[in-house]
């Protein structure tokens with residue numbers, strides 16, 4: 001077969017299936033075990049067949065950060081498994097600017113669990129994640145978001161931002177069943193043992209709460225329905241925020257896996273093409289994968 005025809009056929013073969021979504025996971029510092037969780041997050045995305053995944057690992061805590069310049073703009077979605085908890089790991093100003101520009105111009109972003117603890121003093125990061133916790137956050141950081149009497153309300157009560165009770169399995173309740181990330185999921189499902197973040201605070205602009213979890217006082221919580229899954233729009237960018245995912249056991253939950261992979265696809269493309277698998281947890285039954 002002539003070479004020209006062969007290459008034309010190869011081109012057709014490539015162009016007939018959708019191009020993979022380029023995803024970048026950021027890690028390197030976190031008060032959680034990113035060395036264990038990043039490979040699992042990566043595998044979750046790769047197992048969908050939709051993503052190719054790179055990882056950008058920052059210098060370790062306490063070392064010079066000036067060389068940390070991930071090429072955000074080369075990706076459709078950036079996933080943060082990074083937190084400068086306790087300070088010291090703030091990105092260089094040019095990297096902060098590149099990240100803000102990336103999201104504002106339409107880049108996708110996913111913040112997983114403690115990534116919303118990062119950068120309490122970086123205003124644009126907090127506008128991108130909507131709400132965050134710890135790091136000295138207070139009412140000055142912005143309101144808490146609570147689900148009361150069928151609606152999300154902004155709670156401006158003074159106090160610290162970010163807290164959780166005793167880790168335990170808990171129910172996640174859908175608040176927008178029509179959003180592409182949530183479509184087809186059970187209205188209530190049991191998440192594997194995890195921390196249930198409460199009292200997160202932030203600018204809380206353009207936040208859409210997809211699901212909440214009840215933070216029971218009996219487990220050290222607030223007695224409030226706290227936001228668990230959210231989307232945020234920032235410029236042309238789409239952001240998916242999950243409070244779930246403290247450790248490997250938490251991210252092996254089929255409920256975490258499915259909402260994370262769907263959230264990443266939605267952040268990248270605005271659509272979700274993934275179906276709901278048969279092992280998705282039910283109202284009362286945890287379901288985890290090996």
Ligand code: ZN
Pocket residue numbers: 032113114195245246
């Ligand atoms: Zn945690």
